[in-house]
Structure formats: structure tokens, C-alpha cells
Amino acid sequence: MPAAVPLIEELSSVLADGSADRRSEVLRRVTDLFLATSTRIGDEQVDLFDDVMEQLVGTVERYALVRLGLQLAPIGNAPRDTIGRLARHDDIGIAGPVLEKSPRITDALLVEIARSKGQSHLAAIAARRHLSEVVTDIVVERGDIAVTRKVTANPGARFSETGLQTVAARACGDAELAELFAGRTDVPPDLFCTMVRDAGEIVRRRLATSAHPAVRTRLDHAIAAIGDQLVHARLHAHHGPAVRLDPDALKARLCEQARSGERGPVIEALAAVADVPAIAVRNLIRQRSADALLILCKAAGLGWSDAKAVLAVTLGEPDDPRAAFQHYVGLSAEVAQRVVRFIKLRKSTSRSELDRLT
Structure with missing residues (x-):
């Protein structure tokens, strides 16, 4: 990559005595070069860009990091270590685009960030196109109600049994979350029935008047199932197990x-x-x-x-x-x-x- 040679030669002097604006300009040029060649280079060349970017990301102005995150977030072979530095950043304006879109972030890194960062980082993770169970478990465990709604609304998020139970417990007291929960196809019928049975009046009314026919139908089925359970319980209590x-x-x-x-x-x-x-x-x-x-x-x-x-x-x-x-x-x-x-x-x-x- 002949075009990269002048930039690499310029890097040492920029790091030694260049201003933040000058370092930001070099980072922009390096990034532009990477974006122009990313579909044609191999892992070794990507690692070279990674080394150069990593030396710069801790020395530039915030606006340069925001731009870098926005540019690298959708790239399938973006420099992995640089992506990790951006994703771990406390500033959500820098970390957010990468957390939400970068395919280079592993589940292990997502779990690390979900465990250690605040609600804005969790919200960005909740919006990812695909989320594994191990990640959603942490997101719903630590997330506030807004984060829980966001991840529940995400069709690409997979939930463990524990994760769904956590969401169901919160949905009992939150009408918007309950409607989102009802719209998920991976919620087992018995868990949905439990949520409906334990829900408050406002939650049940929201489900009954939902604009989504599938939600209303599911509520009807749940009510019918709960009613059958109540009838059985009454008969069992009044007449004993031998009478049917x-x-x-x-x-x-x-x-x-x-x-x-x-x-x-x-x-x-x-x-x-x-x-x-x-x-x-x-x-x-x-x-x-x-x-x-x-x-x-x-x-x-x-x-x-x-x-x-x-x-x-x-x-x-x-x-x-x-x-x-x-x-x-x-x-x-x-x-x-x-x-x-x-x-x-x-x-x-x-x-x-x-x-x-x-």
C-alpha cells in the first residue's frame, strides 16, 4: 500500500510534537485510506491500520473519535482493537455507534461492557441487530425499564428462560413492556399466562386495547387458559380430587x-x-x-x-x-x-x- 507509507512516516513526528488538531487530521487520512481499501486488503494490512489508529485514538479530540466510530461501525473487517477501544469509551457519543452496529464486537466484549457501563451503553447494546442469550441476560439484569423495553422490542435478540422470566416480572407493572412482551413469538404460553395473571389492571387494559390483533388474540388465549386453571382449582377445592x-x-x-x-x-x-x-x-x-x-x-x-x-x-x-x-x-x-x-x-x-x- 504505497499510499500508506507517507502517513506512517508522518506518524512519529505527529505523535512527538503535533497538536491535537494535527493528530486528528492524520487519523482522518488514515481512516479514509482504510475505508478506500478495506474490501481489498487482508488481515495483516488491517492489523497495520489497527496499530496506527490505536496510537492515535488516545491523543485526538473528541470530534475525531466520534467521526471514527461512525465510520468504522458498519465495516465488517474494521480494526478490531480500535473498535474495542471505542466500544469501551465512557462517552456514549463515541461508543454508541460501535456498540450498536459493529460486527467486530464479540459477545465477551459486549458482556464486559454491559456489566461495567451505564444505561446509555446498555441501550446501545440492546439495539444491535443480533444479540445472544448470554448478552441479553446481562442487559435485562442491569437495564432500567427503558433498556428492557428496547431489548424486548428487538426481534434479533434471543432470550434465555431466565431472561424471559425477568422481563415477564417487569412487564406485570409496565403496560408498554407488557405489549412488547406479548408481541414476541419466543415467549412460552405458560409464562405469558403467568404475566397476565399477575399483571395490574392498567397492563391488562393496554393488552386488551392493543392496536395489534395478535396481541389481543394472545391475551384472549391466556385468559381462557387462566380461566380453565381457576375452574379446575375451584372444583378441586370444593369437591376433592376424586370428583370431576x-x-x-x-x-x-x-x-x-x-x-x-x-x-x-x-x-x-x-x-x-x-x-x-x-x-x-x-x-x-x-x-x-x-x-x-x-x-x-x-x-x-x-x-x-x-x-x-x-x-x-x-x-x-x-x-x-x-x-x-x-x-x-x-x-x-x-x-x-x-x-x-x-x-x-x-x-x-x-x-x-x-x-x-x-
């Missing part, structure tokens, strides 16, 4: 209890058959929301006479039986299921909210 009631048997028992006026068991049985929390049914009764209770009965597949019996034992006979009957007959299964999904996400539902849903 199928849904039709449970519905028949609900109707029998309603006709017998057993208010407490009716509440529990209606919650189990409609697949909603018992506390939600109690709150609807406390609000004296006859329409909502009828919606639960419709979702449970009860006929009018049985629904009327449930209403009578929980709230008393309807003031206008004919109007109640017309309302019940006019309810569609689709509307009933939509309301049930909403009730599942909340311990309390106001009448105005139910009116909007129906």
Missing part, C-alpha cells in the same frame, strides 16, 4: 343452586361457568348491575328461566320481567363474550362501561 365435573355438569349444578336459592354457591358457580373471577361477580352484585349478570348468564349458555333464577337469587326479581326477557333474548353470544373478556381484566366494571361495550 365437566362444564355441563357444573352448569346443571348452577341452575339447581339458583332454583334452591343458594346465593353464595350460585356466585361461585356462575364465576366458574362464565370463567370470570368470583370477586368480579360480587362487585357486579354490589353495583346492582342486573344487565351485567344477565350477560354472564348468556355467556354461560343459560336459558331464560335459569338466568332469571340466577338474577332472583342474587339481586331479586327484576322490576320489569318482560323488559329483562327482551334484553336477554336480544343479547348476542359475541357481545356477551366481549363483555366477559372485559370483566376478566377488571375487578369492577361500571354501568357506563358496560353500555359502551354492548
